[in-house]
Amino acid sequence: MVIRRGSFEDTNVTYEDVEEQLGYEIALRTWSDWLDIHINRTKTRVFFMSLSPYHKKAEDWGMSTDKTCYNETQPILKEGYSGSGSDGRMMRAAEAIIQGLAARGLKVQILNITQLSEYRKDAHPTIYKSHWVPPTKEQLSNPDSYADCMHWCLPGVPDVWNQILYAYILHYT
Structure with missing residues (x-):
């Protein structure tokens, strides 16, 4: 990109x-x-949420190359799984910037939702979302071609992100 x-x-x-x-x-x-x-360092807490992954390439979890997250009903169970929808360079860049802030006396709490969300290939709206333009007949015949594997279903994964933030706010002050 x-x-x-x-x-x-x-x-x-x-x-x-x-x-x-x-x-x-x-x-x-x-x-x-x-x-x-x-930022007033004595009165303000800063949180940084990492990037959200997408699950566009089913070959990442052992499916054929023409598949996406469409029809997935189970999370990925392999511990430490990391798919092509995440870029470790991005996380390392964020960590370096945040370490630089810490060296200057500003603590930023990282909420790493990337790895947590990597496992949830089953939690996207896929074809079950509102469309600005109705899918074409060709798309309807191949749901993988227009499945939304980037956004998340609500309620669901974003609620867990909010629960983690809420826990940090309540218990780590």
């Missing part, structure tokens, strides 16, 4: 065709700089 245009809060620089990883790192640095200047 390439970011086509963006200033990332720096009015003196305009980026064109920025690779996704670099764009993410620039955005994290912008966020970090803003926190460093604007």
Whole structure:
């Protein structure tokens, strides 16, 4: 994925065709700089939620290459599973920025929902969602072609993310 245009809060620089990883790192640095200047370290707690994975490639969990999360009814049970819908470089970039903030006296609590959510290939709306444009006959004949394997069903996985945040707020003050 390439970011086509963006200033990332720096009015003196305009980026064109920025690779996704670099764009993410620039955005994290912008966020970090803003926190460093604007956050009252004695009164404010900062949380960072990691990226949400998607389950578009069923071969990640042993299915054929033409399948997606459509019709999945069980989570992935293999401990430590990591699919192609997650990029470890992104998490390492976030961790490095957060460590830099800690060195400057600003503690940020990381809520790593990426690995937790990796297991839930069964928790996407797939074809059972509202569509702006109704699926075509071709799509209807092949549900894998339009299954939504990026968003999450509600109630479900995002509720667990909120419960984890709530637990941190209540018990780690």
